[in-house]
Amino acid sequence: MQVKVLSTRFDIPDAHKIEVAKEHGAYSTLEKVFSMQPEEVIELVKASGLRGRGGAGFPTGLKWSFLPKNIDKPVYLAVNSDESEPATFKDRYILVRDPHMLIEGIIICCYAIKSHAAYIYIRGEYTTQAKALQAAIDEAYAAGYLGDTIAGKDFQLDVTVHRGAGAYVCGEETALLESIEGRKGQPRSKPPFPAVEGLYGCPTIINNVQSIGSLPFILANGPEAYKAYGTEKSPGTHLFGISGLVKKPGMYELPLGLPILEVIEKVAGGVRDGRTLKGVIPGGSSTPVLTPEEAKTVTLDYESMAAHKTMFGSGGIVVLDDTVDMVKLVENLISFYHHESCGQCTPCREGLGWMLKIVKKIVRGEGSTTDIDLLVELCDNIEMKTVCVLSAACTMSTRSYLNKFRHEFEAYVKSNASTQTAM
Amino acid sequence: MSDRSQLIETGKPFTFDAQRDAEFERLVPRYPTRESLILPSLWLVQEQEGWISAEAMAYIADRIGTFASMVYEAATFYTMYNVHPTGKNHICVCRTLSCYLLGKQEIVDYLKHELGIKPGEISTDGQFSLEEVECLGHCGTAPVVQVNGEFYENMNVDKLKELLATLI
Numbered sequence: 258m259q260v261k262v263l264s265t266r267f268d269i270p271d272a273h274k275i276e277v278a279k280e281h282g283a284y285s286t287l288e289k290v291f292s293m294q295p296e297e298v299i300e301l302v303k304a305s306g307l308r309g310r311g312g313a314g315f316p317t318g319l320k321w322s323f324l325p326k327n328i329d330k331p332v333y334l335a336v337n338s339d340e341s342e343p344a345t346f347k348d349r350y351i352l353v354r355d356p357h358m359l360i361e362g363i364i365i366c367c368y369a370i371k372s373h374a375a376y377i378y379i380r381g382e383y384t385t386q387a388k389a390l391q392a393a394i395d396e397a398y399a400a401g402y403l404g405d406t407i408a409g410k411d412f413q414l415d416v417t418v419h420r421g422a423g424a425y426v427c428g429e430e431t432a433l434l435e436s437i438e439g440r441k442g443q444p445r446s447k448p449p450f451p452a453v454e455g456l457y458g459c460p461t462i463i464n465n466v467q468s469i470g471s472l473p474f475i476l477a478n479g480p481e482a483y484k485a486y487g488t489e490k491s492p493g494t495h496l497f498g499i500s501g502l503v504k505k506p507g508m509y510e511l512p513l514g515l516p517i518l519e520v521i522e523k524v525a526g527g528v529r530d531g532r533t534l535k536g537v538i539p540g541g542s543s544t545p546v547l548t549p550e551e552a553k554t555v556t557l558d559y560e561s562m563a564a565h566k567t568m569f570g571s572g573g574i575v576v577l578d579d580t581v582d583m584v585k586l587v588e589n590l591i592s593f594y595h596h597e598s599c600g601q602c603t604p605c606r607e608g609l610g611w612m613l614k615i616v617k618k619i620v621r622g623e624g625s626t627t628d629i630d631l632l633v634e635l636c637d638n639i640e641m642k643t644v645c646v647l648s649a650a651c652t653m654s655t656r657s658y659l660n661k662f663r664h665e666f667e668a669y670v671k672s673n674a675s676t677q678t679a680m
Numbered sequence: 681m682s683d684r685s686q687l688i689e690t691g692k693p694f695t696f697d698a699q700r701d702a703e704f705e706r707l708v709p710r711y712p713t714r715e716s717l718i719l720p721s722l723w724l725v726q727e728q729e730g731w732i733s734a735e736a737m738a739y740i741a742d743r744i745g746t747f748a749s750m751v752y753e754a755a756t757f758y759t760m761y762n763v764h765p766t767g768k769n770h771i772c773v774c775r776t777l778s779c780y781l782l783g784k785q786e787i788v789d790y791l792k793h794e795l796g797i798k799p800g801e802i803s804t805d806g807q808f809s810l811e812e813v814e815c816l817g818h819c820g821t822a823p824v825v826q827v828n829g830e831f832y833e834n835m836n837v838d839k840l841k842e843l844l845a846t847l848i
Binding site: 341419436437538542586 | 707710711712713715716717718719720722723746750753754757758759760761775776777778780781782813814815816817818819820821822826829830831
């Protein structure tokens with residue numbers, strides 16, 4: 258089931274070094290790219306059907322075409338390497354094992370969108386990864402692939418690594434821009450969208466590491482070769498991170514469209530310790546959980562996930578077995594989102610705190626049925642009433658556990674009721 | 681947790697060492713506004729000193745030519761900036777989702793017992809500090825621990841024992 262499109266050089270020793278990467282094809286698309294007009298590059302990426310790999314799945318080429326025409330301001334590229342959604346650990350493989358694929362992708366993108374400055378926003382926790390990336394960028398400068406000219410072409414491009422410092426919200430694209438500008442990571446109201454008014458008030462494209470990393474393959478082999486993988490509406494491959502209570506957790510490159518249960522079974526070895534499957538988180542902690550029954554018909558693509566009222570997200574699959582206490586898991590998730598709220602919007606800052614207090618009360622065995630209903634009501638009242646979707650990430654996932662595993666919440670409440678009767 | 685809004689003064693002025701000074705100057709032309717240098721500068725201070733004092737924040741503000749409040753805002757918002765001193769070995773245990781499912785609590789309990797400190801505290805000899813942190817992005821090799829920026833994956837109590845022995 259596994260394929261090698263983005264991960265071609267991942268297992269080659271020292272492929273993070275420029276001379277080894279070049280022996281295996283790195284930077285080989287640049288001659289072709291520079292022979293094309295920037296608009297032709299955009300059309301080619303559009304034709305590939307590549308969709309943003311950060312979570313939202315918005316078509317990459319289309320995003321680029323939203324840049325205003327005849328701009329008299331600089332255009333910026335911000336590469337989102339925040340990778341902060343729990344259960345997501347795919348982009349760091351690109352950063353460490355094949356950073357030159359990312360740099361080549363950045364050159365392709367910047368040429369297409371006529372940008373001369375790219376910032377790679379990398380999460381602060383990625384310490385060793387940031388060093389590896391910076392080393393590769395230094396190599397690229399020394400080899401003439403970045404700087405005043407690119408591979409002999411009169412095209413100037415600077416790439417700067419900008420480290421975050423532990424804020425989940427900075428994965429949200431406007432919070433990311435605020436963070437590059439030196440402020441706390443509080444998302445901006447949209448519109449204006451970043452393509453029109455982004456970094457330093459200038460038109461800005463924000464793309465995920467994996468989206469940018471997909472460009473060299475598309476340029477080298479053409480849109481049809483990319484579309485040969487995946488489904489019609491979700492073409493290509495994805496670096497899936499499979500974790501949780503599974504035999505062989507890890508990062509696997511797969512075409513989109515495969516049945517999720519088959520992937521868990523055949524690629525990741527199935528549920529650990531002979532236990533049975535209780536649920537699957539399909540695309541990072543914020544995506545609504547699937548029951549084993551629902552998961553039977555789910556395939557790993559944007560359309561199937563939407564049809565099952567969940568999301569493809571970042572491709573971070575978490576396997577939950579029958580030992581998992583769903584109420585305590587929800588406590589863990591709400592605690593995460595509450596901690597990561599930037600504090601800008603009251604429904605999120607205060608509301609997630611209320612949700613946490615209520616779920617803790619239920620876990621302590623002091624809750625009642627009213628508390629379960631109150632949690633559902635809070636989800637409804639918080640969701641989509643904030644500047645960004647951080648609060649929705651918490652409420653959408655929490656609601657799915659409340660709906661699909663309500664009996665577990667009720668069991669906690671009942672144990673409380675029986676204690677009270679006994680007293 | 682200690683109150684991140686409370687800054688600590690050392691009573692001594694701060695300056696970048698030669699290496700950090702050069703890195704600061706390399707970054708200046710990379711950004712169209714000097715405020716963009718706030719986050720990189722805070723990292724440079726933390727690399728140099730291990731934590732960020734009130735004097736260091738004032739130094740950054742002067743060096744950049746911005747308000748001290750801008751630097752304070754960033755330093756206190758972003759939780760990875762240590763606005764208080766840490767132990768020589770700053771141990772962060774991931775507490776989120778996959779690490780939670782795969783036994784992070786056992787890791788935390790062992791460290792609390794072994795080091796005699798709770799998350800947010802420093803051991804009396806100054807050797808260790810402990811913190812529970814949110815997702816470290818190593819879910820496929822959970823549970824994971826980070827010590828002074830280095831990752832230790834697939835952790836368990838036996839591996840922790842070995843690790844602590846190398847740190848002391």
